[in-house]
Amino acid sequence: MKHIKKTICTALILVISLCAVPYQSASAASVAELQAKRKTLAASTENARKEIEGLKNKQLSAEEEMEAMDKVLNSIQAEMEAAEADLNFLTEKLTAAEAELAAATEKRDAQFVLLGDRMKFLQQKGSAGYLEILLDSENFSDLIMRMQYVNDIMGYDKAILDELQAAQNTIQAKTDEIAESHAEQETVVAIQQEKVNEMEEIVQEKQALIDSYKSDMKKYEQMIAANQKADEAVLAEIARQSGTSTVYYSGSGSFGWPVPAKAASSSSLSSGYVNRISPISGKAESHSGYDIPAPYGSAIVAAEAGKVTYSGWMNGYGYTIMIDHGNGLSTLYGHNSSLVAKKGQVVSRGQTVAKCGSTGWSTGNHCHFSVLKNGAYVNPEPYLGVKNVSY
Template sequence: MNKKIAWICIIIITITSFNVFAATKSDEQKLKDTKKSKQNIQKALNENKKNQAKVNDNIEELGYKISNTQQKINKAQSDLNKAQSKIKSTSAEIGKLENEIGIKEDLLGERINVMYKTSDMSYIEVILSSKDMNELLSNLDMIKKIVKSDKELLTQLSHNKKEIEAKREVLKKKEKEIISLKSSIEVEKSRLVASKNKQTALKSDLQKDAKKLEANIDALNRYAKSLEAEILKKQSKGSYVGGEMGWPAPGYSRITSYFGYRIHPTLKTRKLHTGLDIGAPMGANIVAANDGKVISSGWLGGYGNAVMIDHGGGIVTLYGHNSKLLVKTGQTVKRGQSIAKAGSTGRSTGPHCHFEVRKNGKYVNPLPMLKSK
């Protein structure tokens, strides 16, 4: 985009250099070049606006994605907090069970020692401590039941501990997965933010470029107006009093293309044909249709070598595609005076005279103003 603007600026500088081109280009040609440059800049501006619209859509889409990603990060953090809280509570529960298991294991150990001590002394102590056989049996039976109960409780506690430890392992695994997921989402968010920042910077550059392009168009408009004013100064004042115009190509009366819309022979598109094409061989004499002053004599874009004559009252005639020009800008000419030689310069398919009449700058049909051939 910047390169394009640089080239456009070069075009503007080239066109607006009066001192360099004053000797070689007419005001009409400068105006034509200026309008062409304006079209090029307008085209670049339109492209700029389209790019701005695309960038705005990208920024909006990225903003939505960033918001959506942040919601995912928030959910992942919430899930992580819940998992960590559960891990903490299960760890406390496991600690409590381990403590209970430790106490039960100590008690069971003591009771097992009482119950299964291999020395005869242990049994003697139990017997001696009993008042009679019934009490002895009762004591032994009670110890057996307590030991059994302790074993069952210890088994249950161990089972519970294993279950909770399994849950804690699942939670820890889930915690790792959530941390990994959160990390990847945060990386994605960072990428989206970076992309949005780039798009925002691009939007800023496009806006700056658009301002430059608009300023260039304004400058060209001002320059075009100054050229139009210069052209109007050259035109004579008062009403057109010349009456019917003379035939511009004496001896050659065949009209090969009339004024109006047609399929252009080289562009192959429907275009307004702004004058009459009169069939004439290479080098045929082209004359002024009426008295007037030459306001342009030189190369005129698609018209090739062309002459423009001001006849007063806003009436200007144009003679295009000539092989040779016989008059100069500023020269006064008379009706029927030779001004050029027919040719095929500019955008042309063969030798002929392209004859136009403009009234106050607008194209009009030349036929009603021409004397019959």
């Protein structure tokens, strides 16, 4: 019997001495990686600024000066978009970490209650509780079976301890992760505000440059030529796409409104399809579409389904999108800060094709929206269902 008791005690010691498995949490993208990405974009912006400084001593055309200013604006815009993406990522990461923290805390509390109940039971029974089970064995086979039973019970107790420890480790890891995410969020928000200030500064510089052209006859003539080149480029593009056989618009119903950030109303227009005094040159001109002001970076969407026939820089219109809707009908979206749709891409009605800006010959963030029928500009009013204005 003593030999049996010694064997039992040895078995109990082996079970109790099992070690817990350490907890390890999966890490998301490191803060250092996010900072490195923004550092690369900041270097791009700085290079664009240096390029402008290098060009100041050269005799540039009005168009070259505008392109140089727009290059800096777009570099800053890229930094802002990267910061916004980082902020969205950090917000999602923070939300997930908070949910995991809540789940781990709930599990820890439940395991703690369960462990407390087990400890009360063991305190009442003492160490003899397990021995009584084993010493009541009727034979050796029964002893082996009872030893397995005791092992299972003790394994269960150990599992409670392990899960409690793992839950506590998770709580600590998620608490640290949440603190880190909050700190990084504050950093990204500060970067966004810095870029907004930089962008406003560049826009003011661009406005001052455009204003200076009004007293410089040579630059004024270049502005007129640039605008004429823009229209020539548009009409040439229309001529190239006139052989299309795909019809995306049947002519029934109105186009969708191209600037969701603003209401589809005449009151949203800063200029209509009219003969007007140019805000750039101060001279009379024929305005070929609707000007729809909107915040920088706002979505510009396709007014109707079609195929993108142009996506790039187009003289006075800056970054421009053109969409062929079939049956000789096209739309143009000018002065964008960045382009989303690519040439040759088929887009659906309401799909984002660009982001609002003030590139090209523009004095404020807006979308210049034109409708062309068989190679000629036409009034957008019957297509958009928004009444034209006289200014």
